[in-house]
Amino acid sequence: MAEAKRQTIIAVIVAVVACLGLSVMPLWGQAVGSRVVEREIQSKNFAQNKIGTSAVRKLVVYLPAGYDGAGSDGTKRYPVIYFLPNPLVGYRDLFDKNGAQALFDRAVAAHAIGGFVFVSVDMTTPLGSSWYVNSPVTGNWEDFVVQELVPYMDANFRTLAARDSRGIAGDFMGGYGAIRFGMKHPEVFGSVYALHPVGTGSGVQVMYSRPNWDLLANATSLDDVKKDGFSTIFTSIFQAHLPDVDRPPLFIDLQAHKVGDRLVIDTKVTERLRENFFIESMVPRYADNLKSLRGFKFDWSRNDTNMDHIYSNQALTHKLNEFGVPHEAEEYNGSWGDGVWGKNGRMAAEVLPFFERCLVF
Incomplete structure (x- = not known):
């Protein structure tokens, strides 16, 4: 009786191991996910x-x-x-x-x-x-x-x-x-x-209507222009397309500047910007x-x-x-x-x- 019980246990163990082997072996050859x-x-x-x-x-x-x-x-x-x-x-x-x-x-x-x-x-x-x-x-x-x-x-x-x-x-x-x-x-x-x-x-709006030109003209650091969203974006555009290493802290040529209350557009700078940017x-x-x-x-x-x-x-x-x-x-x-x-x-x-x-x- 004891021998029969022992054989039964062995058979169950073998069956479990076989089942595990069947379930694991296909995975062994599979590639891992992304x-x-x-x-x-x-x-x-x-x-x-x-x-x-x-x-x-x-x-x-x-x-x-x-x-x-x-x-x-x-x-x-x-x-x-x-x-x-x-x-x-x-x-x-x-x-x-x-x-x-x-x-x-x-x-x-x-x-x-x-x-x-x-x-x-x-x-x-x-x-x-x-x-x-x-x-x-x-x-x-x-x-x-x-x-x-x-x-x-x-x-x-x-x-x-x-x-x-x-x-x-x-x-x-x-x-x-x-x-x-x-x-x-x-x-x-x-x-x-x-x-x-x-x-x-x-675009529908002309480019020079977007930045705050007073802010750009008077900036003492990069942090100053971060106070205005459009000025930040356009300063990054100017640093890419109108760079001037001799004009800290923004290092840009300005497309426009104020004379009193009047905004004056620099023709040559604007032409260079349009040709290089758009x-x-x-x-x-x-x-x-x-x-x-x-x-x-x-x-x-x-x-x-x-x-x-x-x-x-x-x-x-x-x-x-x-x-x-x-x-x-x-x-x-x-x-x-x-x-x-x-x-x-x-x-x-x-x-x-x-x-x-x-x-x-």
Whole structure:
């Protein structure tokens, strides 16, 4: 009787172990899920800046399921989407507050897009947006992206290191940057999607009506201009496009100045600003570059409370058509800042399917 009981116990143990083995073995060969990693680049492009821009640039990288784990042979390479976030929010916000990792996982699992690497990078100065250009005042942002960020990603991650497998996207001011990089560096980025870009052209209001010119003329520090929202934004624009290293503390040429109660516009400075800043002014110079892209799309919300954005984006699509630049432009029903993220947001519904069409996987 005791021997029979012992045999029964052994049989049960063997059965349990066998069941566990059957349940564990398939998992052993599976790849782990996606992950998000933080990185820093000690850049050489900000050594001489005048306003305290940090040389340490932070980025966050999404790696898809299958990139790691026993199911990965460590050789598969992936296309990369570079993302320039709205500089008014953090570069990590899309993951920390908007559920980007889960959104990307769902899109890949649903075959809305193949596996991809996604990188969001901090491109801000002490006043906000860098406007993605080389400036002796704020640092060499264009060189940072082209000469340091992209080579870093290709050296440290399993990327498909070719322009046809690199896309660039951005939101708001980041959308401006995405278009600008596509215009100037189509050899680096083969496709561009700009979410609600600003700075694309003339708005309803003239530019000089926005800043507080008394505040700019009398500022004793960068903190002074932070007292006014438009003055902060336009000082960052001037530091990028009208830099003057010999005029502290703002280091800018002023587009306008007060003479008594009268505002006097500097014609030459305004011409230089328009030619260097507005996307629509750059189209004639870079139309052929834009024509070489595999895909180019931008969108904007119909109900943006700043009519300048709506007007200038409508004008930009006409300007692109005049120069024969293939592109997609969409005015959608909504308010700016709403509906980019989330299950049915524009990132899932528009941006990722766009890159599925345009990137080489």
